[in-house]
Amino acid sequence: MAVQRLPTLFQIAVDLVILTIRDDRLHVLQVVRGKDPFLGGRALPGGFVRLPEGLEATALRELTEETGLDGSTLHLEQLRTYIAADRDPRGPVASVAYLAIAPNLPTPVAGTDAARAHWEPLDDAGRTADPLAFDHDQILVDGLERARAKLEFTPVAAAFCGSTFTMTELRRVYEIVWGVPLDPPNFHRKITGTSGFVVETDAHRALGAGRPARLYRRGTAKSLHPPLLRP
Template identity: 60%
Template sequence: MIFTVRRSRLQVLLIERGNQPYLGQPALPGGFIRDGETLDEAALRELSEETGLDGRTLHLEQLRAYSDPDRDPRGRVITVAYLALGPDLPLPVAGTDAAAAHWEPVSSALADDTSLAFDHAAILRDGLERARSQLEHTTVAAAFCPEPFTVGDLRRIYEAVWGFSLDPSNFRRKVTRTEGFLNPTGERRSSETGRPAALYRRGAASLLIPPLLRSGEVSS
């Protein structure tokens, strides 16, 4: 399950199924583990086969196992779902399975419960919740930002994943106060409008202390 933020919306990579069952329906990319491979390695390999992306440059974590005996009509298949987060990624290379891959906003993928193949809607819901929760306690949000990035870029990641607006000044204070979250480059970037913003790169810290909780939402 590969997430990115494009045009201020959280999007997920879906493929169109080329085989039965669920022929032609969108699904999460995936595949089978091989002998001698860990699940982490299999996830990285599938990621690269289906999208051409080098998984070592993005955040990858295990979500959980799905084991309903009827989840695949062909027979017993247990899936261990993985979550990958990356910056606004290039459209997938037309690889073997990737021909029909495309980005879709998570909200629209979840709008109709039966639009995704298998139990992928449930997996996607779990992954969305995990991503939202991870933003509170870790610095993974920076994995969504192409470097260098501004505090505003980072804030728009949080807003896209959480689905509501944050107070820019309070957000700024919180992330700049957390030691090791942002490394200042000393450079600035001008956009079409407004004052130029300071540029940062990802810091070494991976945990957010104190956490950045999503309780304080502002009417979007």
């Protein structure tokens, strides 16, 4: 006689990989947990879904509650779902992870569940100085790889910039996220040769003692043809 197995009930949580560029380095938003499990440990911001709210609504709420940041101003997309039964010591918890990208975000302010929120720089391999709670190290690795791949096939690099930017500023986004130097003339030729990626403006910005650099803004393209592949 076959043994009947009862279904395992998972709680649903949302975790956020929030990337920005500060001081010419790639940073990820971290919180110091204010309660168990992993009290005092570092983690990505996140929390449980409260029905009837949806997943994205949970992501935006948790971002505000734990860090004080307004998620509606970020590039936000769903990353993947993590469902290993042992990923959370409280029991079966499935996490739907989101990737968020924005330019030079302000210093976050910790909220209800976090003792502290801060920007943590990533090393060249995309790691933080200390291990993260739960399986958040893996979520961070996956989020960074998604961001690197998105830079190849979409104009999302402009999400790391302000409303207008120089070609040098855009190139630095690619160099920082990919972790490789790029040839400036070749980069300029590829960007301006990709239909709809950037739009040239009439404004300029002074960069040091040299000639002011022309400013660009993001175009209407949703994908890059041809893609801008990593070296």
